[in-house]
Amino acid sequence: MDPTTPTATPSRAGGRRPGYLYHKVAAHLAAHPDQMLTVGEITKALSAPSTGAVFEALKKMAAAGYATHHTGPHRFQITQAGIDAAGTMPPPAPRAPAQGRRAGRRQPVTRPNGDLYFPRKLAGATDVDVLRRLRDKRIPVLLYGPPGTGKTALVEAAFPDLLTVAGTGDTVVEDFLGNFIPLPDGGFEFVYGPLVVAMREGRALLVDDATLIPPKVLAVLYPAMDGRRVITIPGYRNERVEAVDGFYVIAGHNPGVHGAILTEALASRFDVHIEVTTDWDLARHLGVPRPAVEAAITLNADLAAGRVGWAPQLRELLGFTRVSKTLGPAAAVANLVGRAPAEDREHVLAALRARFGTDITPLTLGKQR
Known part of the structure; x- marks a missing residue:
């Protein structure tokens, strides 16, 4: 047969x-x-x-x-x-012995850049599984939280076919739809943008830092996200684009970042809003020194209380670990101070001194040796 x-x-x-x-x-x-x-x-x-x-x-x-x-x-x-x-199912991948795995821990997912993402618990499952289920049901998601907590990493782990629009105050409609580019012979060719490609190929589209994008620009997304799932390209013959199965929009929002505005029009387009925070246990698991994690926890509590405007998240802690292994702990601590905004630097210094007990100053070039 x-x-x-x-x-x-x-x-x-x-x-x-x-x-x-x-x-x-x-x-x-x-x-x-x-x-x-x-x-x-x-x-x-x-x-x-x-x-x-x-x-x-x-x-x-x-x-x-x-x-x-x-x-x-x-x-x-x-x-x-x-x-x-001839289409035969491949043999199942070998599983590690049960005693060699931590019970209940989901195995890491490889992101397109080769880095590993460690799924976290969400709604009785893992965040990766939940996002995939929501995509299957065409339920758009808005992820929000401080920069560096892993929002983009989560989306890349969940959707290997991902396309991304990086939002800024200068993002324009053409960044979504496409634009004409010059050719060597002096002519021009229209190159479709990530929204059009995602719709036609049934891929996921991440609008990163969506709340930095001007609202009138973001409006280009709305017909693609609602029941119509159709857009037109005004700059290219009013071409009509229809979304195929698999097309999905997910967005990221960094509350408190200067210029970030979550409008009602944008918020209402996303049926599910998920807060993404730093997983301190994961930070320890990835080798971040305990004093750095404890200082970050303290600073994040101050951030939540409004006493400071910045606190290190997982991204900064992983950077701290890499610098520490390369230049030593003292340089890593000094570098973390230098990453803090000037208005928060004294507060960050105090938290780090309480954990590391050293005379800390930001990394600064000194005299010639």
């Missing part, structure tokens, strides 16, 4: 046997052996309900050597081993 052909054997997943989608994905790649296909193209061709599920099947193929995996964007091409396997 052709292993790529679905059987009538019922299962708990809507009457389809386990691995049903995997077989469809493998068969589609095998039918196009000379092509590198994006996740969105495969999802659309198979009329699959979830881009995320298709991507998981493709990653299984790549891990087994049945497909090659290229990034920027994510593209897959079947290998000879995949053709020889």
Whole structure:
């Protein structure tokens, strides 16, 4: 029997046997052996309900050597081993012995840059799982919290097919839709922006620092997010763009950052708002020295009480650890002081002196040796 052909054997997943989608994905790649296909193209061709599920099947193929995996964007091409396997499910990856794993700890997820993300608990599951479930149901999410708490890292871990718009006060509509670029021959070519690409390929779009973007610019997102899921490109023949399955918008917001304004129009577009804070246990697990973590906890309590306008988060603590290993603890402490805004520096100095007990000043070039 052709292993790529679905059987009538019922299962708990809507009457389809386990691995049903995997077989469809493998068969589609095998039918196009000379092509590198994006996740969105495969999802659309198979009329699959979830881009995320298709991507998981493709990653299984790549891990087994049945497909090659290229990034920027994510593209897959079947290998000879995949053709020889004829859609057979790859063997399960070996699991570490139970005694070698900490009970209840979710295994880290690799981000596109190779860094590991350690999932955290959220709504009875993990943050990565929750975001993927919300994407499947087209429920947009706004992540908010101080800079450096891991908002972007979480989204990258949850959605490997992610595209990003980095928001600033200078962000314009063309940063979403695209613009004309000059060609060597003196002509111009229109290059589609990340919003258009995400809609057409069924990919996730992160609008980072969304509340720094002028509200009239952000309005370009709203037709794509509501029931219409359609936009037009005024600067390019009023071209109409329709979102395919898998398209998803998620945004990040840093409350308290100068210029960040969370308008009602923006807030109402996101059905779920999730606060992202620094995980102190994770900081310790990643090797941040205990005195630095304790100082950060104190400063964050002061930040919440309004006594200070800045406190180190996970990003700064990881930077502290790298500097400490490279230049020594004293230089790392001095550097952390220098990262604080001038108006908060004395407060930060006091918190660090209480933990490190040293004469601390910001890193400064001195006389020639």
